[in-house]
Amino acid sequence: MFSELVISPYAPYRDGIASYTVQEVRVRRKRGENIEVLSPQPSAAHHHLELGGFSGALSLLRRASQHSRFTVHVYPEIMYGRCRNRIERQAVWSMWIRIAKAVPVELRIHEVVYSLFENSAREKRLFAKFLEACDSVYVHSDVEAAQLVEAVGVDRKNVELFDHGQYFEKSSTVSVAQARQSLGLDPNKFIFLSIGFIQYQKGFDRGVDAMAKISATAAQLHIVGSARVEADVITDFLDELESKVSGSENCHLHVGYVSDADFDTWIQAADCVVLPYREIWSSSVLERAKLFERPTIVSSVGGLADQGSAETRVISSELELEAEMRKVYDSWANENKMESSSGVMMEPNEVNSGADLVSKLKQTAGASAPKPSTVRSNSRSKLENFPKLQRPSSISTSRLRSRMKSSVLKLIDWQVAPVASHVDGFQKATTSTVRDLEQRIAALEAMIEDSNQGSGQ
Amino acid sequence: MEELTIGFVPPRYGDEVVGGAEAVMAEAAHGLAKRGHKVEVITTCAIDHYTWKNEYAPGLDNSGLVPVRRFAIDHNSNGVARKRIGDSILANAHVPVEAQQLWANDSLRSSEMWHYLSENMDSYRCLIFAPYQFWTTYACGQIDSSKTIIMPCMHEEPEARFDIYQPVLNGAEGIWFLTDPEADLTNEIYNLTKSQQIVGAAVDVPASYDPTAFCEKYGITSPFIYYAGRREWGKGWQDLLAGFAKALDRTDIKLVTSGVGELGLTEELEKRVIDVGFISDNDRNNAMAAALAYVQPSDRESFSRTVLEAWLAGTPVIANARSAVVAWHIDRSEAGYAYSGVEDLGEAIVGFANNPSAAKDLASTGRDYVLTNYQWDSILDNMEHTLANWFPVGEGE
Missing domain, CATH: 3.40.50.2000 (Glycogen Phosphorylase B;)
Structure with missing residues (x-):
């Protein structure tokens, strides 16, 4: 009897989708369903395959005849994460269309970066065609369904909802x-x-x-x-x-x-x-x-x-x-x-006079004021958010250009890497120094405030 | 109410299997079964931990005192990643968590065992996994940590500090340690907030020894030092040969070894090393009694049962001081010498060989040490006590 093949990350790999799939597979196999799992990451799955590129999709196509159904948990790495450019992604989508024609495919869409399709009508068309070729397409919420429809142009009635927690079980029963x-x-x-x-x-x-x-x-x-x-x-x-x-x-x-x-x-x-x-x-x-x-x-x-x-x-x-x-x-x-x-809980009818009320409210205002030490200064915020010195990317639309860039980067890396490291270290040291100064200032402010309160000011 | 099954999950199990942790698991399973507990062994079909070839038949075997449920190992990865990452581990290089996961998965792996346990956890009162670094423990030991006891058999090695083992040990409902040094090391590395107990382990006391029978059977006619176990890098085999080589010119003593693994002898050593191969427990006990000294070159011991077996046989021990556990045994028993480095090992071999009476005298406290601390009755009491506290009968049934 042919088995259903669930394609997903899987335990003990630490991942939310892996945990999701484990629970579903456990419940369904216990019910007697014939299910095997294929995972792109190291795991307890029955099969492993490097996915996310053309060769992985081609290998899946070869397995199609051995299974009654594919259930694919969709997220970028599993579909196209290894593709070097748009051309390869298009080839991958074409391969997935062939897979969906060879075996019934159920998609559980967890994550798709729709901006991929913004500048490529062809890629968008191929993805839409793939969705149409699938036996069923599930997302977890109406919002995700609407996003899919808007981004890809598929018919809303072909997108179904799947309760995210349908197979979830408690792993702890403590009080x-x-x-x-x-x-x-x-x-x-x-x-x-x-x-x-x-x-x-x-x-x-x-x-x-x-x-x-x-x-x-x-x-x-x-x-x-x-x-x-x-x-x-x-x-x-x-x-x-x-x-x-x-x-x-x-x-x-x-x-x-x-x-x-x-x-x-x-x-x-x-x-x-x-x-x-x-x-x-x-x-x-x-x-x-x-x-x-x-x-x-x-x-x-x-x-x-x-x-x-x-x-x-x-x-x-x-x-x-x-x-x-x-x-x-x-x-x-x-x-x-x-x-x-x-900071102060006001019980009903707790205060009797206007003076008491004002006093209580002042206490409230004092307690709710942010503590100096916990407020991050603008200057430190700017320093911390200052972008890390990045090496330029070697990725280019042309594979030859990518290789050339990569070679040049390798050649100059011995000079560039220490500089980048030094600049980043300098940024961290500066941030740390500003943080120390802030803490000292906050401590001084607190001392002054205590001193003022002590002297009745 | 009927007691649920206590499951022992070693990576290998069977009469032909060589391995300290596997032996402790097998004996504990049988000991608890003899005391009336419902016990089962869940393991693979493998005997050899180098090839992980499926040699036993898969399925449930009810023929013995303890039922054995075996699962086939998946041979669908080529081991290349494990070798590559293993080289980084040997070089003490940083191994990222992704590589750790790949390394753990690219060896012994049984998806059928994992799925069986995942789907049948309700049938078990608890599951005991050992040792920590094998896939059976790493992957299956996380399925339901509330029903899991880990017997880590831990010693100092780079893998002990891998991130992937954090949820395995930190999450387990209970930890069974074999010795104090093992508990100290594990608590230093991990954040064990749940139950833990030094339950120990034991060695069987032979009714008698016949050293002459061993020597006659294997044609051994002169004094020898003895090593039993896996002849491999991780067990310090090469260091033992290097230390022994330094003693060759100053004594006629021989090195007798039993177990599995390639010897890798030089021409010079071939004349002085006698390999008796894989031998029975009885022959091993007789070899222990016949030897001038037992040598334990491994610095990766969590219990070291062969050292205790040597002491039971009245034989002193020469052991690697870098093993915290063995050094601890020697310190407490005063029945051996802990050497530091190959030169020191060579000197120790010469010293023992040239002073056989003193060597025999050194061993005199060893047997009492083992009989006082490492007998199954008290170990099984410890195990039963923790099982009753951590997994009370009736709870969750």
Whole structure:
């Protein structure tokens, strides 16, 4: 009997789509369905194949006759990530059309960079033709369906919705108290959680900035995750995030790979999962938060707004993130008779006189003012955002030109690399110095303020 | 309520398999089964850890005290990436996490075993995986970490610090250590926030020894030092030969070795090294008793059962001081000498060979050390105690 071939990243490879596929394959195989898995990355899949280029797609075509169906989890690396130029991508799309004609193909679209098609009508046509040749095309939300229709021009009725969490199962069954105990978290704190791969697009730094502004004394933000790949851009972002967190008393960064069970234990332990993504299509973390019925705050990017539940608050800016974090915290603080994010909880009929009211409000204003040490200066912001000195890319539209550029770069690398490294080091040292100065200034300001209060001024 | 099955998951299992961790797993499985627990071994069809060739038949074998469920190994990767990345590991170079994943996958791998466990976790009370660096532990040990015990068998080596093992060890519900130094090292590298216990391991005590029978069987007529195990770089075999070569001119002693792997002898060494190949446990015990000293050249030991077997047989040990565990055993038992470097090993061999009475005397405390610390009754008590606490019968059933 021919088996269905699921083409996807797969465990133990650390990846959201891998985790998604593992859960679906487990459930369906347990039901007796004949399924095998092919993965482009090292994994427990039955088969491995390097995908993302022409040769990978050709090899898949050769396997088509051995299977009853292909279910393809679509994201850039698996479809065209190894292509060197548009011509090769077009050849890949043509090959996928042939695959879809040779065997029924079900697409689960997780991620497609539609800007690929902006300057190439031919590539867009080929992609649309591929979608038409498929047996079924699924996305996870209406927003993603609308984006697909707009970008590629396919008929909306041919794009179906697939519940992201349909096959999700809990990997941890511990109670909230057990979860907090096992993670060493304070049972009396309000826990915001940002979890997943740490990279700029995930926007976890925005949560730290918001925490600095809401002054929620009984709240903590825990950022849990690791870098998926070792790349300068990710390492630099992680360094910046570490630096930012180190300047905050109530933000904590836990860098490292966590097991599936620990991942779910973190979600169980959290009061609110914060996903201030800058870029995403749909989110497995949001789906897991829903599985545990945890309130979430998510950015209005990709299909997140659609994907959320009644417990999901959608934000469109840093200000809204701050406001929503403040609201969920205040609601908890009021329920638990804790200080609200404004620093002072006003009970009904708590004050009797106008003077008391003014006094209380002044306290409120003082508590909600941002602490000097947690406010990042404009000068440091400029320094930190100053782009890293990049080597020029060797990629060109012509393969010959690319090779020539690459050769030249290799020839001059021994001279250029030390300079680039020196400039980057200088930038880091300068940023660090400014950060130290800011902290010293903040400490001095606090001393002056204490001294003024002590002298009754 | 019926007890769920305790699963032991070694990469290899069977009478022909050579390997310390595999032996501990097999004996623990049998020991717990004899105490009335429902135990099963889940393993591959391989015997040889160089080729990982499928030699046993796949499927469930219920013929023994402990049922064995075997899965075929996938031979659909060529090992080129593992060799290339392995060279970087040997050179102590930085290995990025992507390369670590590739390295772990490009060797022993059984997708059928992984899927069986993924789909049948409900049938097991818990699963015990060892040693840490094999794919069976790395991949299958992450399927349901809440039901997982890792027996890492860890020692200092670059792989011990790989990122890919962080979720395996940090996530596991429990860790079984064999010795204190292993627990210290693992806690230094990993963030183990869940349960852990030094359960130890044990060696069987032979009813008697017949050293003469061994010498007669293999035609050995002069004093010898002995090494049993895998003859490979990772076990310090080349260092043993180099140290032994330095002693050749000053003593007539021979080196007898048993086990698997290429010897790689020079012409000079060929006259003095006797390879008896893969031998029975009984022959190995007799060889231990017949030897002037047992040599343990490996610096990558997490328990070192052969050292304990030598002491049981009344034979002193010459061992590599770079192995924290073996140095710890020698320090506590005072029944051997821990050498530092090849020159020192050569001197030790000469010293032992020229002073056989003193060597015998040195071994006198070794047997008591093993009998006091490494007997199955107390080890199985430790294991049962942790199982009862970490995976109470009835929970989740």
